[in-house]
Amino acid sequence: MDLxxxxxxxxxxxxxxxxxxxxxxxxxxxxxxxxxKLFPNKEAAASSGDLDSSMMLDSGEIADTGSDYEDQxxxxxxxxxxxxVGGFMEDLRKCKIIFxxxxxGSGKGTQCEKLVEKYGFTHFSTGELLRRELxxxxxxxxLIRDTMERGDLVPPGILLELLREAMAASLHHTTxxxxxxxxxxxxxxxxxxxxIGDPHLVICMDCSADTMTNRLRQRSQSSPDxxxxxxxxxxxxxxxxxxxxxxxxxxxxARLQKINAEGTPEEVFLQLCTAIDSIF
Ligand SMILES: Nc1ncnc2c1ncn2[C@@H]1O[C@H](COP(=O)(O)OP(=O)(O)O)[C@@H](O)[C@H]1O
Numbered sequence: 001m002d003l004x005x006x007x008x009x010x011x012x013x014x015x016x017x018x019x020x021x022x023x024x025x026x027x028x029x030x031x032x033x034x035x036x037k038l039f040p041n042k043e044a045a046a047s048s049g050d051l052d053s054s055m056m057l058d059s060g061e062i063a064d065t066g067s068d069y070e071d072q073x074x075x076x077x078x079x080x081x082x083x084x085v086g087g088f089m090e091d092l093r094k095c096k097i098i099f100x101x102x103x104x105g106s107g108k109g110t111q112c113e114k115l116v117e118k119y120g121f122t123h124f125s126t127g128e129l130l131r132r133e134l135x136x137x138x139x140x141x142x143l144i145r146d147t148m149e150r151g152d153l154v155p156p157g158i159l160l161e162l163l164r165e166a167m168a169a170s171l172h173h174t175t176x177x178x179x180x181x182x183x184x185x186x187x188x189x190x191x192x193x194x195x196i197g198d199p200h201l202v203i204c205m206d207c208s209a210d211t212m213t214n215r216l217r218q219r220s221q222s223s224p225d226x227x228x229x230x231x232x233x234x235x236x237x238x239x240x241x242x243x244x245x246x247x248x249x250x251x252x253x254a255r256l257q258k259i260n261a262e263g264t265p266e267e268v269f270l271q272l273c274t275a276i277d278s279i280f
Contacts, residue, residue: 088168089197096121096176096279097197099183101246102205103239104232105212105219106261107268108180111205114269115178119276122167122174125181129162130154153184156191164196176200184242186249200279202250203272204243205261209236 098121102108112123133141140158147154159182167177179199183189192199216232227235250256257275261268 088164088171091171092167092197095171095174096201097199098176098178098276098279099189099199099202099250100178100180100205101202101243102261103207103209103212103243104235105215106205106207107215107265108205110265111268111272112178112180114265115272115276118273120175121178122170122176123178123180124163124166125179126159126163126184127181129166130159133162156188159188160191160195163192167196183246186245189246189249198253199250199255201257201275202255203275204247204250204256204258205268206258207261209240211262212236 100108100112115121116123130144134144135141140161144154144158163179163182183192213229213232213236216227217229220227247256259268259271259275
């Protein structure tokens with residue numbers, strides 16, 4: 001039933017959402033739908049390749065989300081009055097997506113820096129994106145702060161939205177995205193796969209707890225962040241527990257590449273280059 005308020009809205013602009021779901025899922029679907037109206041482009045939907053068509057921002061159809069576009073036709077809206085050029089998903093198909101998983105001290109930061117230099121990737125971590133968002137004064141920032149203060153995990157929908165925005169911002173001047181420390185749990189990976197597409201490669205930095213502990217100990221001597229041994233042990237244990245199902249998930253998808261991260265930075269880098277070269 002249409003409420004009187006909506007009867008004056010052009011039919012092509014009306015959309016229906018199943019609001020009887022998680023708050024972040026509903027919020028995410030609405031963001032996607034708004035995007036589809038702002039950046040309409042039907043070609044991308046028809047040639048999604050590796051990427052899931054349910055995420056097509058420009059298709060006018062979000063297949064598995066329960067949203068219902070009415071009378072879409074050719075009547076497309078661009079509220080900024082811009083000429084739509086390409087779409088996020090279409091441009092994204094030209095880029096590689098690489099996840100880098102590894103415990104604290106396994107060398108992710110060190111290696112990502114080298115990989116960015118060699119391959120021209122854009123590197124970011126979700127922790128960094130969250131910190132950046134928290135320093136802004138947005139509604140979303142307040143939502144994230146409240147969630148963190150309650151000790152809850154940031155909803156996957158919001159994390160994905162931050163990732164998508166960061167990716168969109170450098171889509172035209174990058175060869176790919178190197179996302180470190182993500183996903184932390186299988187649900188995040190599933191959501192990313194559904195909404196953006198599965199990564200081309202998931203690197204797992206294989207490193208013993210002893211090595212990671214020694215490296216972190218050395219790092220903390222030259223940093224103000226002096227973590228105690230107990231804190232380090234807790235972080236390693238938490239990483240270990242959370243990473244097992246994530247590693248198994250990508251192993252089953254044949255996207256996982258384990259790297260022996262015990263060697264010197266140069267030795268580790270050589271292995272990483274071999275793995276990355278294999279996806280080009
Ligand atoms: N292969 C390596 N051999 C020895 N030390 C390393 C190696 N990789 C990184 N480090 C050192 O270990 C510490 C942690 O590395 P970092 O790249 O910050 O790890 P992460 O980002 O995974 O927490 C840093 O002080 C770094 O210089």
